[in-house]
Amino acid sequence: MAKKVVPEEARRRRRPTRQGTVLSERLIIDTALRMLREHGSAGLSARRLGAALGADPSTLYRYFDGMDGLTLAIGEELIGRALDAFTATGDWRHDLRELGLLIHGAYLSHPQAAVLTAGRVTGRPREIAADETVLGLLRTAGFPDAEAVGIYHAFIDQSLAFAALDAGALALAETSRTSDERQWESTYARLPADEYPHIAATARLLAARMNHSAYPLALDMLLDSAEARLRAVRTTP
Amino acid sequence: MAKKVVPEEARRRRRPTRQGTVLSERLIIDTALRMLREHGSAGLSARRLGAALGADPSTLYRYFDGMDGLTLAIGEELIGRALDAFTATGDWRHDLRELGLLIHGAYLSHPQAAVLTAGRVTGRPREIAADETVLGLLRTAGFPDAEAVGIYHAFIDQSLAFAALDAGALALAETSRTSDERQWESTYARLPADEYPHIAATARLLAARMNHSAYPLALDMLLDSAEARLRAVRTTP
DNA sequence: ACCTGAACACCGTTCAAGT
DNA sequence: ACCTGAACACCGTTCAAGT
Numbered sequence: 001m002a003k004k005v006v007p008e009e010a011r012r013r014r015r016p017t018r019q020g021t022v023l024s025e026r027l028i029i030d031t032a033l034r035m036l037r038e039h040g041s042a043g044l045s046a047r048r049l050g051a052a053l054g055a056d057p058s059t060l061y062r063y064f065d066g067m068d069g070l071t072l073a074i075g076e077e078l079i080g081r082a083l084d085a086f087t088a089t090g091d092w093r094h095d096l097r098e099l100g101l102l103i104h105g106a107y108l109s110h111p112q113a114a115v116l117t118a119g120r121v122t123g124r125p126r127e128i129a130a131d132e133t134v135l136g137l138l139r140t141a142g143f144p145d146a147e148a149v150g151i152y153h154a155f156i157d158q159s160l161a162f163a164a165l166d167a168g169a170l171a172l173a174e175t176s177r178t179s180d181e182r183q184w185e186s187t188y189a190r191l192p193a194d195e196y197p198h199i200a201a202t203a204r205l206l207a208a209r210m211n212h213s214a215y216p217l218a219l220d221m222l223l224d225s226a227e228a229r230l231r232a233v234r235t236t237p
Numbered sequence: 238m239a240k241k242v243v244p245e246e247a248r249r250r251r252r253p254t255r256q257g258t259v260l261s262e263r264l265i266i267d268t269a270l271r272m273l274r275e276h277g278s279a280g281l282s283a284r285r286l287g288a289a290l291g292a293d294p295s296t297l298y299r300y301f302d303g304m305d306g307l308t309l310a311i312g313e314e315l316i317g318r319a320l321d322a323f324t325a326t327g328d329w330r331h332d333l334r335e336l337g338l339l340i341h342g343a344y345l346s347h348p349q350a351a352v353l354t355a356g357r358v359t360g361r362p363r364e365i366a367a368d369e370t371v372l373g374l375l376r377t378a379g380f381p382d383a384e385a386v387g388i389y390h391a392f393i394d395q396s397l398a399f400a401a402l403d404a405g406a407l408a409l410a411e412t413s414r415t416s417d418e419r420q421w422e423s424t425y426a427r428l429p430a431d432e433y434p435h436i437a438a439t440a441r442l443l444a445a446r447m448n449h450s451a452y453p454l455a456l457d458m459l460l461d462s463a464e465a466r467l468r469a470v471r472t473t474p
Numbered sequence: 475a476c477c478t479g480a481a482c483a484c485c486g487t488t489c490a491a492g493t
Numbered sequence: 494a495c496c497t498g499a500a501c502a503c504c505g506t507t508c509a510a511g512t
Contacts (some may be wrong), residue, residue: 001445006476014475014476015475015476015477015512016477017477017478020476023283023476023477045503045504045505046504046505046506047503047504047505050510055477055478056477056478056479057505057506057509058477058478058479058505058506058508059476059477059478060338061506061507062476062477065504066506067506069382069484090361092284118402118405123424128424128428128436129454131436132433132434132435132436135435135436135439136434136435139435139438141437145438145439145442146442148439149439149442149443150446150451150454151454153446153447153451153454154451154454154455154458156451157399157402157450157451157452157455158395158398158399158455161395161398161399161401161402162394162395162398164398164401164402165355165394165397165398165401167356170490187360187365191365194499196365197369197373198369198371198372198373198376199365199368199369199372201376201382202372202376202382202386204386205382205383205386206386209386209387209390210390213394214390214391214393214394214395215394216385217387217388217390217391218394218395218459220390220460220462221388221391221461221462221463222455222458223460224461224465225457225458225459225461225462226458226461228461228465243494243495251494251495252493252494252495252496253496254497255496255497255498260495260496282484282485282486283485283486283487284485284486286482292496292497293496293497294486294487295487295488295489295496295497295498296495296496297498298486298487298488299495301494303486303487303489304486408509422484
C-alpha cells in the first residue's frame with residue numbers, strides 16, 4: 001500500500017492539467033467534500049472527481065493511495081476541523097462535553113463524507129492530537145492512569161460511533177428526501193397496542209425524540225459516570 | 238422504492254433455476270452472509286451472488302429491492318439473532334447489559350455484514366421488537382416515561398453505533414491481515430514524549446486497551462448513570 | 475516529473491424475450 | 494409466474510506513452 005504516492009512536500013514541478021488546474025492535496029480534498037455534499041456519497045468516484053478537477057482520473061493515484069487513501073484524508077480533515085474549533089477552559093467535564101459535541105458536529109456537517117470515513121480509525125496526526133488532548137483533560141482532572149485510559153477510550157469511540165451512526169441517518173434522509181418526522185410518527189402510531197404496549201404508551205414521546213441524535217444524552221450519561229468515579233477515587237485515595 | 242418485489246408469502250409457483258436451485262429469501266440471505274464472511278464486504282455483488290446461487294443476477298430483483306434492500310434484510314437478520322438469544326431475568330440492569338452485549342456480539346460475529354448494514358436503521362419487525370423489549374425493561378423498572386424513552390434511545394443507538402464502529406475495525410483488520418496489537422503498540426510507543434506527554438505516560442495501558450472494544454465500559458457507564466437517575470426519581474417522587 | 479489515454483476487469487439495474 | 498440474456502451506463506486501477 002501507499003505505493004507510488006508522492007508526499008505533498010516532496011513534489012517538485014507541477015504542471016497544470018490539460019484544462020489548466022494545478023493540483024494539490026488540499027484542492028482535491030476540498031473538491032471531494034463539495035462533491036459529497038452536492039451529489040451524496042454515491043456521487044463521488046475517481047472518474048467524476050477527475051472531471052470536476054479538470055484532470056484525468058488516473059492522476060489522483062499519485063496524490064492518494066486510491067479512493068481508500070482519499071477517504072482517510074477526508075476523515076483527517078473532519079477531525080482536524082473539530083480540534084481547531086476547540087479551546088479548553090480548565091473544567092474537565094465542560095471541556096470533554098464541548099470536544100465531543102465538536103467532533104460529532106464536524107462529522108454531521110458533512111454527513112455524506114462521514115459515512116465514508118467513519119470507522120476508518122487511522123492513527124494519523126490530527127487524530128493523535130485529539131487523543132492527547134482527551135487524555136490530558138482526564139489526567140489533569142485527577143483520574144488515575146488506568147481509569148483515564150478507559151474513559152478516554154469510551155469517550156472517543158462513543159463520539160466517533162455516534163457521529164457515524166447519525167451521519168448515516170442524516171445522509172439517508174437527505175438522499176431519500178422523506179419527511180422523517182412523519183415517518184417515525186406513523187411507524188409508532190400504527191403499531192397495535194396489545195402487541196407493543198410500551199411503544200404505544202410512549203408513542204408521542206418517541207416520535208418527538210427519534211429525529212434528534214441520542215448523542216448529547218449518551219455523552220452526558222458517560223460524563224455522569226466519570227464524575228462519580230472521580231469522586232470515589234478522591235474519597236478513598 | 239420496493240417496486241416489483243414479491244413478498245415471500247405471496248409467491249405462487251417457483252421454478253428451479255437453470256442450475257437447479259429453488260430460490261428463497263432465506264437462501265439468498267444465508268448465501269450473502271457466507272459470501273461476506275469469506276470474501277469481505279467488497280466480495281458481495283449482485284453478479285457474484287447470482288453466480289453463487291446458480292441464478293441470473295437479475296433474478297435477485299424480484300426478491301429484494303436491489304442491493305440496498307438485501308442489505309436491510311441482512312441487518313434484520315442480525316438483530317433477530319440477538320433477540321432470539323435473549324431471555325429476561327427481571328433485573329433491569331442485568332438484562333439491559335445482556336441485551337446490549339448480544340446486539341453488539343451479533344454484529345461483530347459478521348463484521349463484514351455489519352459494516353454494510355449498520356447505520357441503516359429501518360423500523361422493520363425485529364427491530365421494533367427490540368425497541369419494545371428495551372422500553373418494557375425500563376418502564377417496568379420504574380423509570381418515568383420521559384426518562385425511559387430517553388434512556389432507551391441512548392441505549393439502542395449506542396449499541397448499534399459501537400457495533401458498527403467495532404465491526405468496521407474488525408473487518409479492516411481481517412482484510413488487511415496486519416497484526417493489530419503490534420500496530421497500536423508501535424504507533425503510541427513511537428511518539429515523542431515532549432510533544433505527547435499524556436500518551437507517552439500511558440502508552441502501555443493504551444496499547445493493552447485499544448485492541449478491545451470500548452463498548453462494555455461505555456455500556457456500564459450508561460447503566461451507572463441510569464441507575465443514579467432511577468435512585469433520584471425514587472427518593473423524590 | 476508529471477499528466478494522459480487506452481485498456482482491463484469489473485459493477486447495479488432494466489426490460490424484452492423466453493419457458 | 495418466474496427466470497434469463499443482452500444491453501446500458503457506469504465503476505477503480507494500471508501502465509505504457511506522451512509532454
